[in-house]
Amino acid sequence: MSKYSIKDLEQLSGIKAHTVRIWEQRYKLLNPKRTETNIRYYDDDDLKLILNVALLNDNGIKISKIAKMSVEEMKAEVLHLTERSFAYDDQIHSLVLAMVEFNEERFEKIIATNILKIGFEQTMLNIIYPFLSKIGILWQTGSIHPGQEHFISNLVRQKLIVAIDGQMYSGGGSKFLLFLPEGELHEISLLFTSYILKSYGHKVIYLGQNTPDEDLKNVYKVHKPEFLVTAITTNPSNEEVEPFLQSLGESFPDSKIIASGYQILGRNLKLPSNVQLMEYLKEIKEFIILLPSTRA
Secondary structure, three states: OOOEOHHHHHHHHOOOHHHHHHHHHHHOOOOOEEOOOOOEEEOHHHHHHHHHHHHHHHOOOOHHHHOOOOHHHHHHHHHHHHHHOOOHHHHHHHHHHHHHHOOHHHHHHHHHHHHHHHOHHHHHHHHHHHHHHHHHHHHHOOOOOHHHHHHHHHHHHHHHHHHHHOOOOOOOOOEEEEEOOOOOOOOHHHHHHHHHHHHOOOEEEEEEOOOOHHHHHHHHHHHOOOEEEEEOOOOOOHHHHHHHHHHHHHHOOOOEEEEEOHHHOOOOOOOOOOEEEOOOHHHHHHHHHOOOOOOO
16 A cells, blocks of 8 residues: 655645645545654545546536545546546546556556547657656656556557557668667657657667667667667666767767657756757657658
């Protein structure tokens, strides 16, 4: 059983801590526990409840009415809302619930429904990737535990691999070498980049997670790609990111290097001219669209 602070509830549900406390006192919605040292905390059931309350309230249902619902009535109403609403925020909220509950069936239904409605690419860009960005930050700050993040990330990874397998390279376009640095295991954004590149008719050499420097150099010698793409979420560390990117630029001076990821967000890094930082996945897609490709 996980333990959450009121700040964790705020970050996961979007409801201000002050409002949570008011609802708690006025409507008895939550029943916080206390540690042996008298520190208040909330459990998984409390988190699921406040997530449901937040979604219902965001969709115009008054808190006084929500407070009179049973847990089962809330769940039923939430499912009804998310099935008829295609607002991105509602879908992301539903994915948070699926993650907290380790509910694979709910995750599959949400994703499948959205893919049918808006397509795989738009589902990734507008729902899955913002959701993963949110839980990535929450994981970094300890608001969710690694098991929850791993559960949902692996489900997304499976979807991406299936989608990538359906893309066939027919020749032409540019050549891209995709890799993650040694010690880096978060490959969702890299997999989606691979999907986008292939869908626009480019050649992709995918090395994936935890690529040793020597392996990267050996593959580069064989393929001589015009572009290298990497993502830095946890490794290298903050202090090592700039030297790492400088070394990449110097090691592969004839290629354009594109880097993204949590470790470069909002940072003013001094880098070689052939290294370009892209903070968000949509930037990478916009860059790819402008390249000559074989896409019809």
